[in-house]
Amino acid sequence: MLELLRQPWPWYVAGPLIGLTVPALLLIGNKALGISSSLRHVCAACVPAGIPFLNYNWRAEAWNLFFVLGIGLGGFISYQLMGHPDTVAISAETVRDLKAQLHLTDFSGLLPRELFALENLGNWKGWVFLVLGGFLVGFGTRYAGGCTSGHAISGLSNLQWVSMVAVIAFFVGGLLMTWVLFPLLF
Amino acid sequence: MKNLKYLVLGVLFGIILTKSEVVSWWRIQEMFRFQSFHMYGVIGSAIVVGLLSIQLIKRNRLKTINGEEIRLADKQYTHGTWIGGTIFGLGWALTGACPGPMFAQLGSGVAGAAVLILAALAGTWTYSALRERLPR
Numbered sequence: 001m002l003e004l005l006r007q008p009w010p011w012y013v014a015g016p017l018i019g020l021t022v023p024a025l026l027l028i029g030n031k032a033l034g035i036s037s038s039l040r041h042v043c044a045a046c047v048p049a050g051i052p053f054l055n056y057n058w059r060a061e062a063w064n065l066f067f068v069l070g071i072g073l074g075g076f077i078s079y080q081l082m083g084h085p086d087t088v089a090i091s092a093e094t095v096r097d098l099k100a101q102l103h104l105t106d107f108s109g110l111l112p113r114e115l116f117a118l119e120n121l122g123n124w125k126g127w128v129f130l131v132l133g134g135f136l137v138g139f140g141t142r143y144a145g146g147c148t149s150g151h152a153i154s155g156l157s158n159l160q161w162v163s164m165v166a167v168i169a170f171f172v173g174g175l176l177m178t179w180v181l182f183p184l185l186f
Numbered sequence: 187m188k189n190l191k192y193l194v195l196g197v198l199f200g201i202i203l204t205k206s207e208v209v210s211w212w213r214i215q216e217m218f219r220f221q222s223f224h225m226y227g228v229i230g231s232a233i234v235v236g237l238l239s240i241q242l243i244k245r246n247r248l249k250t251i252n253g254e255e256i257r258l259a260d261k262q263y264t265h266g267t268w269i270g271g272t273i274f275g276l277g278w279a280l281t282g283a284c285p286g287p288m289f290a291q292l293g294s295g296v297a298g299a300a301v302l303i304l305a306a307l308a309g310t311w312t313y314s315a316l317r318e319r320l321p322r
Contacts, residue, residue, distance in 0.1 A: 005205075008205060008206065008207050009202070009205040009206045010206075010227075011206065011223070011224050011225075011226075011228045011231060012227060012231060013206070014202050014203075014205065014206030014208065014228050015227055015228040015229065015230065015231030015232045015235070016231050016234075016235045017198075017202045018199070018202055018203075018208075018228065018232040018235075019231065019232040019233065019234065019235025019236040019239065020235055020236075020239065021195065021198075021199055022235075022239055022240065023236070023239035023242075023243060025192075025195065026243060026250070026256050026258075027243075027248065027250055027251060027256075028191050028192075028195070028250065028251055029191070029192070029250060029251075029252075030250050030254055030256055030257060031192070032258065032259065035284070035285045035286040036284075036285040036310075039285060039306055039307055039309075039310040040310055040314070042307055043307060043314060047311060051311075051314050051317075052317075052318075053314040053317045054311075054314050062189055063189050064192075066189040066190070066192040066193040066196065067192045067193070067195065067196040067199070068196060068285075068286070068289045069196060069289075070192065070193040070194065070196020070197040070198075070199065071196045071197075071199055071203070071286055071289040071290050071293070072200065072289040072290065072292055072293035073193075073200060074196065074197040074198065074199060074201040074202075074203070074204065074290060074293065075201075075203070075204050075209065075289065075290030075291060075292065075293030076293035076294060077197065077200075077201055077293075078200065078201040078204035078205050078290075078294065079204055079294035079295065080294065080295060082201070082205070084204075088207050088210045088212045088213060090212045090213065090215075090216045090221075090222065091216055091221040091222050093219070093221045094212070094215055094216045094219055094221045094222070097219060097221075107212070109296075110204075110207070110209060110210045110211065110212075110291060110294060110296060111210065111211040111212075111282060111291065111296055111298065112211060112212075115211075116211070116296065116298035116299075117297075117298060118297050118298055120298075121301070128280065129280050129281065130281075130298055130301045130302060130305065131301065131305045132277075132305075133277050133280030133281035133302065133305070134277070134281055134288075134302035134303065134304070134305025134306045134308075134309065135305045135306065135308055135309035135312070136273050136274065136276050136277025136280065136309060137274055137277035137278065137281055137284065137285065137288075137302075137305075137306045137309060138277075138285075138305065138306030138307060138308065138309025138310040138311075138312075138313070139270070139273055139274075139277075139309035139310065139313045140270045140271065140272070140273030140274025140275070140276070140277055140309070141284070141285060141306075141310075142270070142309075142313045142314070143266040143269060143270025143273060143274075143313050143320065144266055144267055144268075144269075144270030144271040144273075144274055145261065145262070145264070145266065145267065145270070146261070147274065147284045147285050148229070148278075148284040148286070149285075151261070151271075152229060152233070153229070153232050153233060154236065155261050156233045156236075156237070157233055157236030157237045157239070157240050158237075158240055158258050159237070160260060161263075162261040162263045163261055165263065165267050165268055165271070166261075166267050166268070166270075167271075168268075168271075169267065169268040169269075169270075169271025169272045169274075169275060170271050170272075170274055170275040170278060171218075171275060172271075172272050172275055173271065173272040173273060173274060173275015173276040173277075173279070174214075174217075174275040174276070174278050174279040175218055175275075175279075176275070176279075177218075177275070177276045177278075177279035177280060178215065178218040178219060179218075181276070182279075
């Protein structure tokens with residue numbers, strides 16, 4: 001049992017558990033799963049700067065901030081206390097492609113250190129992945145009115161066609177970056 | 187402490203995301219290159235279970251633990267749905283993280299995730315400031 005908890009979990013265990021978060025949040029407090037809103041609440045709490053979109057009672061949405069704080073704690077418990085393999089077991093094709101296209105050599109960790117270590121802020125590539133990447137996520141999710149949790153999981157679970165449009169757009173953007181912009185930029 | 191239950195659920199959610207490697211940049215690259223079923227399996231089965239749960243809640247008119255009627259708001263379409271969605275997609279492929287995983291990555295000990303979160307906050311703030319001037 002302990003060994004099972006230490007190993008990475010397969011999709012058919014993790015996916016249904018993620019799905020159960022939707023009714024769990026509804027049943028314990030009438031809340032819709034959606035994580036990107038937490039970014040807006042932090043902006044509203046820290047730097048509202050007279051912007052109408054950031055002028056609302058964010059305290060009423062504080063549950064969302066507790067939820068993401070929990071996610072952070074969960075990441076710590078899972079990775080540091082429950083154990084993990086050194087390398088994520090991705091497919092051989094992906095390893096081959098990333099070696100050829102992004103010139104990666106170190107495949108250990110949850111993220112490639114060659115792109116996401118803090119010292120990469122000293123070069124343009126690091127700025128693209130860390131700063132531009134993060135910025136696009138924050139800008140795009142709010143503009144779209146949700147992210148993978150709010151649109152893909154919670155929205156599609158409630159049969160929202162708007163969420164289907166959003167999820168298709170997420171993929172259009174992701175495929176464009178991976179297949180067109182990566183080869184052009186790197 | 188009425189928010190404690192959300193903290194607990196968040197911890198469980200973070201453990202699931204990390205244990206299934208959904209928070210890994212490698213897994214997202216594998217997904218966008220169609221080289222593994224893992225991410226499609228996670229997202230697809232999450233939607234199926236979420237959908238069945240919501241149907242159950244609706245058909246049985248289940249109430250919250252406090253006896254409130256469960257309300258589900260409809261998502262509103264704007265041009266931002268696809269423009270913003272595409273912008274997020276570009277960022278998702280770069281960072282390998284949607285907002286949830288960024289917090290889990292930080293907790294797991296990836297220092298770079300702090301930069302990702304700050305940059306995402308800057309992105310959300312910039313959108314908020316420009317909102318009136320963007321196509322909607």
